[in-house]
Amino acid sequence: MKLKMALAQINTRLGDVPANLDKHLSLIQEARAGGADLLIFPELSLTGYVLQDLATSVAHQPVPEDPIFQPLLEASRDLDIVVGFVEEDHRHRFYIASAYLSQGRVLHVHHKVYLPTYGLFDEGRFFAWGDSVRAFDTRFGRIGLLICEDFWHASPPYLLWLDGADLMIYTSASPGRGLRAEPQLESARWVEHINRAYASLFTDFIVHVNRVGYEDGLNFWGGSTVFDPSGELLIKGPYHQEALTLLEVDLNQLHRTRALLPLLRDERTALVMREMTRILNEGRPVNR
Amino acid sequence: MIDLTINTDLARKILTGFIHTEITRAGFSRAVVGLSGGLDSSVSCTLAAEALGPQNVLAVRMPYRTSSADSLEHAQMVIDALGVQSLTVPITEMVEPLFDRFPDMNQVRRGNAMARARMIVLYDQSEAKRGLVVGTGNKTEILLGYTTLYGDSANALNPIGDLYKTQVRQLAHALQIPEAIIAKPPSADLWLGQTDEGELGFTYEEVDKLLYLLVDLRYTPEDCVQAGFSESFVHQVVERVRRYHFKRILPPIAKLSNRTVGYDFLYLRDWGT
Numbered sequence: 043m044k045l046k047m048a049l050a051q052i053n054t055r056l057g058d059v060p061a062n063l064d065k066h067l068s069l070i071q072e073a074r075a076g077g078a079d080l081l082i083f084p085e086l087s088l089t090g091y092v093l094q095d096l097a098t099s100v101a102h103q104p105v106p107e108d109p110i111f112q113p114l115l116e117a118s119r120d121l122d123i124v125v126g127f128v129e130e131d132h133r134h135r136f137y138i139a140s141a142y143l144s145q146g147r148v149l150h151v152h153h154k155v156y157l158p159t160y161g162l163f164d165e166g167r168f169f170a171w172g173d174s175v176r177a178f179d180t181r182f183g184r185i186g187l188l189i190c191e192d193f194w195h196a197s198p199p200y201l202l203w204l205d206g207a208d209l210m211i212y213t214s215a216s217p218g219r220g221l222r223a224e225p226q227l228e229s230a231r232w233v234e235h236i237n238r239a240y241a242s243l244f245t246d247f248i249v250h251v252n253r254v255g256y257e258d259g260l261n262f263w264g265g266s267t268v269f270d271p272s273g274e275l276l277i278k279g280p281y282h283q284e285a286l287t288l289l290e291v292d293l294n295q296l297h298r299t300r301a302l303l304p305l306l307r308d309e310r311t312a313l314v315m316r317e318m319t320r321i322l323n324e325g326r327p328v329n330r
Numbered sequence: 331m332i333d334l335t336i337n338t339d340l341a342r343k344i345l346t347g348f349i350h351t352e353i354t355r356a357g358f359s360r361a362v363v364g365l366s367g368g369l370d371s372s373v374s375c376t377l378a379a380e381a382l383g384p385q386n387v388l389a390v391r392m393p394y395r396t397s398s399a400d401s402l403e404h405a406q407m408v409i410d411a412l413g414v415q416s417l418t419v420p421i422t423e424m425v426e427p428l429f430d431r432f433p434d435m436n437q438v439r440r441g442n443a444m445a446r447a448r449m450i451v452l453y454d455q456s457e458a459k460r461g462l463v464v465g466t467g468n469k470t471e472i473l474l475g476y477t478t479l480y481g482d483s484a485n486a487l488n489p490i491g492d493l494y495k496t497q498v499r500q501l502a503h504a505l506q507i508p509e510a511i512i513a514k515p516p517s518a519d520l521w522l523g524q525t526d527e528g529e530l531g532f533t534y535e536e537v538d539k540l541l542y543l544l545v546d547l548r549y550t551p552e553d554c555v556q557a558g559f560s561e562s563f564v565h566q567v568v569e570r571v572r573r574y575h576f577k578r579i580l581p582p583i584a585k586l587s588n589r590t591v592g593y594d595f596l597y598l599r600d601w602g603t
Contacts, residue, residue, distance in 0.1 A: 055602070055603060057601055058602055094596040218344065221336050222335065222336065225339065256600075261347065
């Protein structure tokens with residue numbers, strides 16, 4: 043089975059949701075014209091990243107009645123779309139969220155479970171912590187969604203793998219940092235290393251879509267990638283430039299890689315559970 | 331080994347993108363740069379010209395009576411090489427009435443007044459030409475507080491403030507800044523014979539490495555001594571960084587209400603753009 047993906051590494055206007063929606067709709071048209079089946083936007087693609095006190099005023103709910111989601115759901119009738127936004131739940135908690143839209147419906151919403159609150163990051167100050175990691179079924183197979191810091195931790199990708207995700211979609215608004223002699227920033231090298239590692243360790247397709255542009259002094263580096271289940275880099279978007287990158291992947295590569303390398307078949311989940319229970323019961327200093 | 335090598339192509343790409351984006355999103359298309367003829371302002375001016383087109387950059391030379399002739403000449407070399415707009419506004423007539431009013435003014439007071447007079451000229455040109463003032467302070471001088479508050483530290487955006495002096499020098503080579511500018515001893519040129527390294531008491535080569543360990547790699551002062559720096563040098567630099575922190579932040583506002591600018595009224599400058 044073939045899947046034509048479109049990676050939309052866009053710049054955004056900080057806190058201007060209608061302007062960002064317009065950009066989404068025009069890229070949806072472009073991706074549709076290019077024959078894409080699945081179009082992926084980066085983290086917080088509808089709002090911009092360093093929201094701070096704007097967080098509560100840019101929130102939406104992924105429902106057909108919402109004026110921002112209504113046109114996106116309409117547009118998802120003939121291609122699936124992943125968008126990033128701030129969700130306000132019915133108890134008025136604010137989450138960094140990604141929604142998977144397909145055939146006019148919301149198939150899944152992921153709330154970011156790891157909110158970096160260190161160094162240049164301050165997400166935990168403004169947002170509520172997501173509390174679940176679930177894979178979900180789509181017309182292209184079972185998929186998992188994670189947002190940026192979620193995949194800096196090994197456990198969310200591992201959970202999605204066990205929950206049946208053969209394709210993982212990671213979205214980011216990753217500020218570029220770590221300028222050294224190399225032609226890539228340290229942040230870009232790190233993310234590419236671990237995405238390749240996840241693809242190899244889980245024999246999964248790993249898609250990463252990162253935004254570009256600037257917010258005050260921060261630069262976002264783009265460089266969106268797709269790794270196949272053998273850990274091969276299939277495509278990489280340009281650094282620091284807006285781009286719609288289209289790529290057709292052959293999902294049958296899952297069959298071929300896993301026939302050679304049955305890591306999933308041999309994964310000893312009962313052992314993991316047993317040891318995890320023991321470690322937690324012994325009161326090791328593990329958080330949350 | 332402490333390696334401060336940067337990829338200058340990548341720095342150039344990020345910094346020109348930064349200047350272009352941050353000026354245009356604020357509704358401007360032009361930049362104003364105070365061009366002293368030294369390394370830092372030559373680099374900022376060159377980046378601005380590359381980001382916005384030379385016709386959209388105004389380089390302002392602001393000599394004082396005692397400024398070195400080399401400074402003016404080196405600034406002119408940069409102006410000619412880039413093809414940027416230029417203007418020369420001597421500050422002598424601005425500052426001398428103040429000097430006359432206080433004849434006992436020491437060099438520091440005079441130097442500060444000169445740096446602030448230049449700020450007045452740049453911000454006047456900013457309004458006159460509808461361009462934003464592009465900063466020229468590097469990471470070394472910002473960390474050491476080797477700058478005049480509301481003087482040379484004043485700007486609308488600073489492309490080179492996260493590059494140590496020795497890294498600015500690398501970038502200058504890549505930008506093909508004239509060798510005479512790269513090779514001469516760095517100086518604020520506020521009085522005759524002043525050099526940064528003479529005044530600071532150490533070289534940029536030394537202090538950049540130490541600051542890199544302290545700030546970027548989060549070495550403790552003790553770790554730095556272990557790494558081979560003398561205890562007195564480490565202490566001097568650590569203390570300087572602390573003492574001049576006030577130059578790096580906005581003045582504190584006394585909190586009274588539930589929502590106070592600076593504490594819990596938090597927005598980026600790029601809010602809405």
